[in-house]
Amino acid sequence: MKTVIVPVSGGKDSQVVLALASLTGQPIVCVHQNTGWDHPLTYKHIQLMECFYGVKIEHTVNKWGGMLPWLKTSAYFPNSAARGCTQRLKQEPFAKWLLEKGYNADNCEIWFGMRSDESAARNDKYGGITMEDDFTLGDISRFYNEGKRKHLGLIPVKLPVVEWSTDDVFNFLRISNAPLNELYNKGHTRVGCYPCFLARKAEWVACGKDPVGVKHLSDLIELEEEWSARPHKLKFIKVHRTWDVRNFIDPNVNPDDIPEDEHGCGWCSI
Ligand code: SF4
Numbered sequence: 174m175k176t177v178i179v180p181v182s183g184g185k186d187s188q189v190v191l192a193l194a195s196l197t198g199q200p201i202v203c204v205h206q207n208t209g210w211d212h213p214l215t216y217k218h219i220q221l222m223e224c225f226y227g228v229k230i231e232h233t234v235n236k237w238g239g240m241l242p243w244l245k246t247s248a249y250f251p252n253s254a255a256r257g258c259t260q261r262l263k264q265e266p267f268a269k270w271l272l273e274k275g276y277n278a279d280n281c282e283i284w285f286g287m288r289s290d291e292s293a294a295r296n297d298k299y300g301g302i303t304m305e306d307d308f309t310l311g312d313i314s315r316f317y318n319e320g321k322r323k324h325l326g327l328i329p330v331k332l333p334v335v336e337w338s339t340d341d342v343f344n345f346l347r348i349s350n351a352p353l354n355e356l357y358n359k360g361h362t363r364v365g366c367y368p369c370f371l372a373r374k375a376e377w378v379a380c381g382k383d384p385v386g387v388k389h390l391s392d393l394i395e396l397e398e399e400w401s402a403r404p405h406k407l408k409f410i411k412v413h414r415t416w417d418v419r420n421f422i423d424p425n426v427n428p429d430d431i432p433e434d435e436h437g438c439g440w441c442s443i
Pocket residue numbers: 208251256258259262263365366368369370371440441442
């Protein structure tokens with residue numbers, strides 16, 4: 174019997190996938206792709222999920238020590254044109270984890286929590302796909318088809334909630350009496366990097382109202398100022414290509430006066 178690997182973000186969608194996987198009777202292994210940039214409430218929720226579903230949730234380890242150290246090394250802020258954070262902090266550590274555990278196409282399958290109605294980007298990629306459709310990890314991202322990790326690209330993938338709406342997901346968790354990440358009660362609709370550089374304005378606004386978010390934004394602003402002071406300017410040294418993110422933590426700025434980012438949400442592919 175194949176092991177079902179469930180990458181768990183700490184958000185609602187992968188939580189439902191974990192619940193569905195636990196109904197199969199197959200062995201389950203959960204893993205959090207840990208960027209070190211999640212909200213503490215997300216780490217707390219992951220522990221609650223371990224108790225509620227009776228599973229151990231492992232954490233990948235990135236060699237950079239988390240988002241901030243990686244930013245300092247890479248010397249640019251991620252954006253839709255250069256999103257190294259996904260590869261360096263999520264994909265590479267996940268591939269390493271799979272390789273170290275000896276997982277391959279013969280002994281496991283991976284169940285992801287992507288939904289096509291999450292965002293325009295997700296709909297472009299997954300719209301029209303059903304939960305019965307077969308994928309491989311290499312179909313999800315070409316990253317897994319390369320070099321020493323090439324065989325990982327053949328691991329079968331399922332997307333059990335790809336056709337679910339947001340209401341479907343919340344209703345399922347409510348009916349199951351399952352715990353919910355508290356960030357949803359703080360105005361967030363997405364859970365993950367806090368903030369994700371590609372997130373919608375509403376996520377940045379909510380982040381700027383949270384003490385952890387204020388600390389994270391202040392750290393980013395400090396980096397922006399350090400890089401801006403350098404005599405030789407690098408590319409992508411603004412925290413966000415559209416906004417001055419200081420506005421999100423300035424009590425004198427009305428969030429309604431901050432324009433939407435016309436590019437919308439790209440979000441992480443895995
Ligand atoms: S969620 Fe956003 S910030 Fe985090 S790794 Fe993905 S693209 Fe980068």
